[in-house]
Amino acid sequence: xxxxxxxxxxxxxxxxxxxxxxxxxxxxxxxxxxxxxxxxxxxxxxxxxxxxxxxxxxxxxxxxxxxxxxxxxxxxxxxxxxxxxxxxxxxxxxxxxxxxxxxxxxxxxxxxxxxxxxxxxxxxxxxxxxxxxxxxxxxxxxxxxxxxxxxxxxxxxxxxxxxxxxxxxxxxxxxxxxxxxxxxxxxxxxxxxxxxxxxxxxxxxxxxxxxxxxxxxxxxxxxxxxxxxxxxxxxxxxxxxxxxxxxxxxxxxxxxxxxxxxxxxxxxxxxxxxxxxxxxxxxxxxxxxxxxxxxxxxxxxxxx
Numbered sequence: 001x002x003x004x005x006x007x008x009x010x011x012x013x014x015x016x017x018x019x020x021x022x023x024x025x026x027x028x029x030x031x032x033x034x035x036x037x038x039x040x041x042x043x044x045x046x047x048x049x050x051x052x053x054x055x056x057x058x059x060x061x062x063x064x065x066x067x068x069x070x071x072x073x074x075x076x077x078x079x080x081x082x083x084x085x086x087x088x089x090x091x092x093x094x095x096x097x098x099x100x101x102x103x104x105x106x107x108x109x110x111x112x113x114x115x116x117x118x119x120x121x122x123x124x125x126x127x128x129x130x131x132x133x134x135x136x137x138x139x140x141x142x143x144x145x146x147x148x149x150x151x152x153x154x155x156x157x158x159x160x161x162x163x164x165x166x167x168x169x170x171x172x173x174x175x176x177x178x179x180x181x182x183x184x185x186x187x188x189x190x191x192x193x194x195x196x197x198x199x200x201x202x203x204x205x206x207x208x209x210x211x212x213x214x215x216x217x218x219x220x221x222x223x224x225x226x227x228x229x230x231x232x233x234x235x236x237x238x239x240x241x242x243x244x245x246x247x248x249x250x251x252x253x254x255x256x257x258x259x260x261x262x263x264x265x266x267x268x269x270x271x272x273x274x275x276x277x278x279x280x281x282x283x284x285x286x287x288x289x290x291x292x293x294x295x296x297x298x299x300x301x302x303x304x
């Protein structure tokens with residue numbers, strides 16, 4: 001048999017689920033917004049690098065001249081026109097893995113925005129390792145060659161990773177706070193129900209004089225207390241009437257029972273051998289029996 005959760009547990013669990021859902025939505029929105037913002041900044045930097053390369057006339061072809069981590073020229077058929085520039089790194093360190101560019105790169109058929117060239121932005125992984133690169137591929141007007149600029153997304157990924165950790169720890173802290181605060185609020189809210197439970201236990205023990213305290217019409221639990229107090233008033237009044245009726249009936253039964261007992265003793269003393277005494281005894285027993293029958297008919301409504 002499945003054990004059902006208490007009302008307190010269900011309320012706190014519901015608040016936690018609702019809070020967790022809200023935090024997940026807020027964290028996802030924050031993460032997506034920051035990711036989009038950072039990628040837009042990287043795209044703007046790649047656009048500036050492209051303009052710097054054009055202003056330099058293509059003479060300074062390399063990461064130092066464009067600010068990008070990787071530069072490549074391709075012909076329309078996909079062959080490399082100029083040598084791929086390796087990703088810059090400090091002397092004595094291993095060069096980072098270059099981007100894993102697709103064999104075929106498609107750009108838009110029309111110029112993008114206010115720029116005369118046709119541009120495509122996309123993200124690719126590194127040839128090895130877990131790094132990623134943001135790539136800008138563009139074709140200038142009147143040319144079929146593709147200029148590819150790429151920059152590492154290690155800074156963006158690091159920022160997003162830190163944001164994810166912060167969101168995780170903050171969300172857990174908020175959920176713990178919601179649980180603690182929810183338990184406290186629920187305990188205060190259910191305190192009148194605990195009082196009603198204690199009152200019901202006292203009434204079950206036979207004390208009908210107890211009533212629910214702080215019964216008021218402003219809250220649901222308060223209205224429940226008012227209804228319970230009204231019911232207890234009626235039960236107590238009915239109990240008093242029943243006790244009084246039982247006392248009265250006991251008092252009224254005492255006389256006919258005593259009379260029947262006296263006639264029975266008279267019969268045992270030889271009234272059956274004296275016709276006059278026997279007739280008087282039987283008449284008295286019959287009269288007292290009718291009296292008790294009338295008393296029983298009065299008690300039947302109370303039994304119902």
